[in-house]
Amino acid sequence: DTEVTQTPKHLVMGMTNKKSLKCEQHMGHRAMYWYKQKAKKPPELMFVYSYEKLSINESVPSRFSPECPNSSLLNLHLHALQPEDSALYLCASSWLPGQGNQETQYFGPGTRLLVL
Amino acid sequence: AQKITQTQPGMFVQEKEAVTLDCTYDTSDQSYGLFWYKQPSSGEMIFLIYQGSYDEQNATEGRYSLNFQKARKSANLVISASQLGDSAMYFCAMRGGYNKLIFGAGTRLAVHP
Numbered sequence: 001d002t003e004v005t006q007t008p009k010h011l012v013m014g015m016t017n018k019k020s021l022k023c024e025q026h027m028g029h030r031a032m033y034w035y036k037q038k039a040k041k042p043p044e045l046m047f048v049y050s051y052e053k054l055s056i057n058e059s060v061p062s063r064f065s066p067e068c069p070n071s072s073l074l075n076l077h078l079h080a081l082q083p084e085d086s087a088l089y090l091c092a093s094s095w096l097p098g099q100g101n102q103e104t105q106y107f108g109p110g111t112r113l114l115v116l
Numbered sequence: 117a118q119k120i121t122q123t124q125p126g127m128f129v130q131e132k133e134a135v136t137l138d139c140t141y142d143t144s145d146q147s148y149g150l151f152w153y154k155q156p157s158s159g160e161m162i163f164l165i166y167q168g169s170y171d172e173q174n175a176t177e178g179r180y181s182l183n184f185q186k187a188r189k190s191a192n193l194v195i196s197a198s199q200l201g202d203s204a205m206y207f208c209a210m211r212g213g214y215n216k217l218i219f220g221a222g223t224r225l226a227v228h229p
Contacts, residue, residue, distance in 0.1 A: 031215060042207055042219030043161065056214055088159050094215065103149055103211055107161035 003027075004108035006091050012114045015081060021111045023074040023091030032074040033105060034066060035090040043090055049074060050096065081115045088112050118143045118212050122220035129198045130228055136183070137193040137223045139208035145169075149211040150191040152182065155222075156204045164206075167191055195225075203227045 004025045013019050023032065031050050035043035048056035049068040063085075065077040074091055092105040119142040129135040141150065152164040167175045167182045175182040183192040195202055208220040 037159075042222055043217075045216050048214060048216070056216070090159075090161060092161070096215070103215055104151065104163055104166055105215075105217060106163060107153075109158065109160040112159065
């Protein structure tokens with residue numbers, strides 16, 4: 001099973017709200033990722049967690065705060081977002097790098113976020 | 117720097133015909149991985165096929181095959197017997213440092229009945 005789940009599917013929030021996106025996988029993967037995708041563009045990497053520790057932050061504004069409570073869960077906490085943050089947020093997971101085709105990243109269905 | 121180029125913004129194909137989506141890449145690494153993903157309008161990125169730089173044979177997964185030409189740095193996706201459900205955006209990607217995925221701009225495929 002290569003399933004990654006994400007909740008919620010859709011989210012509308014005001015610029016003063018605090019909300020969280022959730023991602024879960026039960027494939028035993030030890031790397032998890034957050035991507036942001038604007039319309040008609042490829043996904044852009046935001047964060048990478050390896051063994052529940054943050055290994056890459058692609059200079060993401062602090063209004064986005066990732067959290068990895070355990071090896072199966074990945075959260076993205078949102079606070080004081082701007083309208084330009086409206087996008088599709090995708091979560092992915094994989095085995096660790098350098099292990100042949102085990103490096104394949106499997107994506108969840110995404111959360112469509114609209115910031116008003 | 118690593119780069120993926122997809123030069124076809126849009127492609128059309130008749131149902132049941134084969135179609136090739138182009139992808140070229142640039143890297144100075146000797147070891148690298150190439151991926152193709154499908155993204156329907158629903159948004160989910162669906163993994164299709166993987167090719168490792170040291171794999172001697174072209175990868176195949178059902179109706180999908182990857183035409184890997186290492187000297188030309190190309191990794192074209194071939195979809196045989198197209199179906200209406202194949203209509204989607206297709207992204208070619210390369211594994212970068214720290215397992216980052218570097219994506220091309222994508223090709224939108226429309227399958228006509």
